[in-house]
Amino acid sequence: MTRAEAAEGVKLTDGQRLDWLRLIRSENVGPRTFRALVNHYGGARAAIEMLPALARRGGAQAPGRICSTDEARREIETASRQGAVFVAVGEPDYPPRLRMIDDAPPLISVRGRVGVLKSPMVAIVGSRNASAAGAKFASQIARELGDAAFVVVSGLARGIDAAAHRASLGRGTVAVLAGGQDCIYPPEHATLVEQLLEQGAAISEMPFGWEPRARDFPRRNRLIAGLSLGVVVIEAARRSGSLITARLALEQGREVFAVPGSPLDPRCEGTNGLLKQGAALVTETSDVLNVLAPILGRTIALPASEPAPDPHDSAAEPADDERRRILALLGPTPVEIDDLIRLSGARPAVVRTVLLELEIAGRLERQIGGRIALI
CATH class of the missing domain: 1.10.10.10 (Winged helix-like DNA-binding domain superfamily/Winged helix DNA-binding domain)
Known part of the structure; x- marks a missing residue:
């Protein structure tokens, strides 16, 4: 990646953005490969030109599909019509903590308030089949984190994710999508996305028109963890996507918090297991704030819950x-x-x-x- 492209706070030109989109949308090019190619060849356009030769040297019978200029331009036009922008790693609006992970997406599409991505974030994830108590606690934690000036990030799933997003609508929340910006999953949360765009944002690394598949959700989960200072897990079964998010958070050096639950409830097996492995126990929002305060280097206090003055x-x-x-x-x-x-x-x-x-x-x-x- 050229110094001009990689320097923090430097915006890409329209031509560079088009080249970046072409490269990341080309076959067999993921975030790590993108970085290696651009670093080696000095820029995205030079890397694109070398793709056929690299595939041939690697033993491929034919080069993989290379995203054309017209395809990339159409996607940018589609994004514009839907109110989305592409933000490149290293640009001022790119989420600062996401930029730190090894496989940060070179480009993310963003709808809503782009500026919210600079705020300190905490992820709340958990069971899709959430209990009423779990959803209520997720809502409480989300509201109080918002009161303490944190943005809540989650994956828009049913259950805990949706409860956290809804409780944060007035304070700002970020939804990380597993598919394209125009392929909301689950479909019934399309209205929720439109609501959260007023104060928050929806982000995706996937192309427009991309319907999410099973393997796309762990990819999404790494972004949820990467955006955040820490991940709060509320109700997670022994084998669940929430535990994948927790594992990725640990690998990325993020804090992992778990809410204890009944040993008789299979929805709590995963969270209770995280606690046995050393996750920070959470029974109230201050448990999260006390851990994050030293990381941010400042005191974090919830506003006093006094009634409005008469x-x-x-x-x-x-x-x-x-x-x-x-x-x-x-x-x-x-x-x-x-x-x-x-x-x-x-x-x-x-x-x-x-x-x-x-x-x-x-x-x-x-x-x-x-x-x-x-x-």
Whole structure:
């Protein structure tokens, strides 16, 4: 790959993008082969010209199919009509963590908000045949990760994936497709894709018109792991695609998290097995945030789950008995603010005022998850 093409932050010309698409769409050229060819011959166009000779030297009776200029141009035109763009590895909009894996796709097609791909991401994957409890927990984790400024990435599958995407619609979520951008699988999630494009994105390395096959899903799974700081697995059977994603995440140096489940539920055999192998246990979102904070080099806190202020109650001054009642409910054990309001019987604004007084006095500690405790 030429220095101009490989330099981070340098956009390809239209001609280079066309050549890159031709090369990666040619037969027997995968991401690693693409990189080797471009590095060896100095550019995609030179590599394309050498493909017939290389195939002949390798003993092929005839060269493999080489994507023509017209084919590549038609795919770019199709992408444009469908609101998609091709982003090349090394360009400013290419996901930074995906660029780090050994077999990063040279080009990805992106629909939706391209800028969301620069955000820190966490993957949530799991059983297609999810339990109600598993889907609910996936939704909770996804919402709270979004509140903590993470983008949730998943594979658009039924069950856990879909629950995670739906819970993240308002915060931004990324769907990684196993087929082309115009071949959504499962088909009933086409509406979900359109919804997530408003704040998030759908990405694919496959050609337009490509119907996903069984072997395409592990390829998709490596992208899910590659995009992410870590992968949270919720309900995975002993042999499942989610465990493939977890294995790929480990190979890529990502964090692997697992949610424990009943030993009697076959949907949890895989996740319980991951825990035995050393995956980080997750029973609440803070378990994920505490592991990722050192990686990002900053503190990550969930917003406090306080009720919205009442404009008619903004100047509440606590009475002495209200202040004593609230203080009596506080201690070193963390408590939810909503529980404090309910148990004290005080108005939300009164509770917030007392908490503010304690915080200014250095007597209150706010913890991840919005809980509070006396110091």
